[in-house]
Amino acid sequence: MADALTLVMPLRKKEAMSVADFRRYWLDVHVTLPARYPGLRSVFLHLVSFPDSRWPAVDGVSAAPAEADEFHGVPEATFAAMDDLATFQAASHYQMVDGVNFLSEMLAYPSVGTHSETLVDTTDPVPDGHDGLLRHLVFLRRRPDVDVATFRAWVADDLAPALAAHASKVRRHLLEEIEVSLDHPGTVMSKPLDRQYQACVEVAFPDAAALDALVASDAWVKIADGVREHCAAVHAPLVERCIATRHDGHITLAGLRGVTVADLITQLHAENQMNPAVSRIFVQDDGLLPA
Template sequence: MEVSRIGILTRKAGMSPQDFRRHWSEVHGSMVKRLPGLVRYYQHHVVDTSQLGIDHARGAWQVDGFSEIVFESRAALDEALNSAAFTPTTGDVSNYVDSIRLVVCEKNVVVPSPEDSGRPFVKRMSILTRRPDIDHARFVHEWTGKHACDVPGLPGIMGYTQNVVIDRYRTMTETTTWEDLPVDGIVELWFPDADAIVKAFASAQAGITQTHAKDFISTITTFLVESRRLL
């Protein structure tokens, strides 16, 4: 199973969104692409922070972008993070972000994305935090089981990937706990357009998925993103 490390980024205070994007893409991106074993590299730029039809409590996340580096395995990711090519990326982070929180995830592709199909789409990413009375094993069981079966029934859905968190970092190199970084999953959903998202979550099928979500998820914090694949 592929493994990704996803960064949750808040841009540097006083830095314009344009300068943030430029530095992230042109400067930092060129460094990251040198990591050994890197399979794919995405920068997901946040363009909208509304829930768009989700009937669920929202977390307090302030996010300007999600970084994502994808490897064939956790061993390959760890090898890249211990390589000489990784060192320059750690020193550059403070030049364009004030906060970066990182999660290592196993990727569960439920419905393949339309990104190589040539069809138009919009992409939504969501940060999930489990209920405090639900442990990690129960969260994974519910999310990758019943929820993974129900969500593809939403009208208009074009793609659905679950990123199941297996490790957390408070900085580029320092691991941390769930209590410090309460992220249990990151969702990727694709729809034809923003109106299709609203319609999907007003459907009867959404009633099923959202009722189930409240059984194991505390907050769902959603963002529309413009995804750029750099590798």
């Protein structure tokens, strides 16, 4: 069953903050808040880097955003029912006011119902960021002379299936205009329409060789022709890590304890730290505990 709503949320660090400090705060302080609140089905965190992108450019199409439009992380949050977003909003005050500590900008792109779809996925459904895959988030901005219906049909019926024939994971989102659905006081929460995106495709390959093979194939020629015909921009940061903090209604170890602590527990095989009795110290709702 498709989720009723998916939010794709590019995050930009505070201007005076280093990328390293942004990541530490986001992954070890902030992420332990939203995963505890009611309403969420799943949350996936993507640490992204534009300078390290391996995504091939297409002639005549913008391949990188202006520095002022770069972002440093992209959470994806899913909600089983539309009412669940209101439930989450009502409970998440402390998450919202925390944004000002590490964010200058938080944009929320809604993708409604089947506008988000996973076409292929042979990866771990609850990633911890150590899968070794070559993963990108491919953000697409349509050409002004291409109407929305035509653009969406191309993404859903041509681009995403063409990528899925070669990738380990392809998940696409047809995005609505940015909405201020999660109010982070003190942060920028919108962009002019000509700087927004209209689709995002998560693409993961087993390794760089698999992407290189696609780019060298006849399939890429057709993909590139479609990109030129439909897109003004393709901005595809590398995903350095993808981490689930909540999955199918259950909090993960990373969501419960923060990513660094979860990494240590996993690396040291500290099974006592994953005992439900220990987890209950941090969250009292048994229904939320890791499955």
